[in-house]
Amino acid sequence: MELEAIVAVYADWGIGAKGTQPVVLKADRRHFRDITGDAAVIVGRKTMEDFPGGKPLKGRHNIVVTRQNLEIEGAQVVHDTEEALAAAREQERCLVIGGASVYRQFFPYLDLVHVTKIELAPPSDSFFPDLDADPDWDCVEEGPRLEEDGVGYRFCTYRRRRA
Ligand SMILES: NC(=O)c1ccc[n+]([C@@H]2O[C@H](COP(=O)([O-])OP(=O)(O)OC[C@H]3O[C@@H](n4cnc5c(N)ncnc54)[C@H](OP(=O)(O)O)[C@@H]3O)[C@@H](O)[C@H]2O)c1
Numbered sequence: 001m002e003l004e005a006i007v008a009v010y011a012d013w014g015i016g017a018k019g020t021q022p023v024v025l026k027a028d029r030r031h032f033r034d035i036t037g038d039a040a041v042i043v044g045r046k047t048m049e050d051f052p053g054g055k056p057l058k059g060r061h062n063i064v065v066t067r068q069n070l071e072i073e074g075a076q077v078v079h080d081t082e083e084a085l086a087a088a089r090e091q092e093r094c095l096v097i098g099g100a101s102v103y104r105q106f107f108p109y110l111d112l113v114h115v116t117k118i119e120l121a122p123p124s125d126s127f128f129p130d131l132d133a134d135p136d137w138d139c140v141e142e143g144p145r146l147e148e149d150g151v152g153y154r155f156c157t158y159r160r161r162r163a
Pocket residue numbers: 006007008009014015016017018019020021043044045046047048050065066067068078079080081097098099100101102103105126
């Protein structure tokens with residue numbers, strides 16, 4: 001199984017500030033739903049709490065990472081990256097959906113990243129690695145420039161180079 005991630009980045013590869021995303025595009029929410037489909041997701045406990053109602057995503061297998069001893073309705077709770085990866089391998093398809101600490105820890109295991117590039121740079125305190133500057137990654141798909149409420153964005157796909 002290839003491990004995928006999906007992330008929306010601002011022009012400086014910032015992904016959020018103070019626990020949330022300062023600018024969210026409706027088109028990106030739809031794109032997120034289309035790309036994740038009914039696949040499993042790996043999500044950090046804090047990002048899950050930022051979802052509507054603070055609950056796991058409906059209609060898919062949620063693997064929630066936490067160090068706490070929690071039971072979360074509608075989710076498989078795991079306590080470290082190894083356990084999360086083992087849970088992911090039991091699924092047909094799995095995407096890492098954040099947040100910052102989760103992207104960072106799972107980055108070495110990622111094969112494919114769906115990136116929404118938003119042409120704004122509101123102040124961020126969390127960043128995704130700049131894949132354009134990383135020789136291990138190729139941009140394999142670059143969508144056309146689109147606009148929502150005057151904000152430019154595009155959907156891109158990056159694949160890790162294999163030796
Ligand atoms: N732009 C995007 O596409 C996007 C997508 C998602 C999130 N974000 C942004 O990312 C930011 C949130 O990121 P974050 O780093 O603060 O939170 P996070 O990664 O969502 O969650 C962090 C929590 O996950 C748990 N965790 C992380 N690593 C773990 C490990 N190895 N083992 C066990 N548990 C682990 C811990 O939970 P416990 O504290 O319960 O132990 C930790 O406090 C926000 O600004 C959000 O908007 C952006």
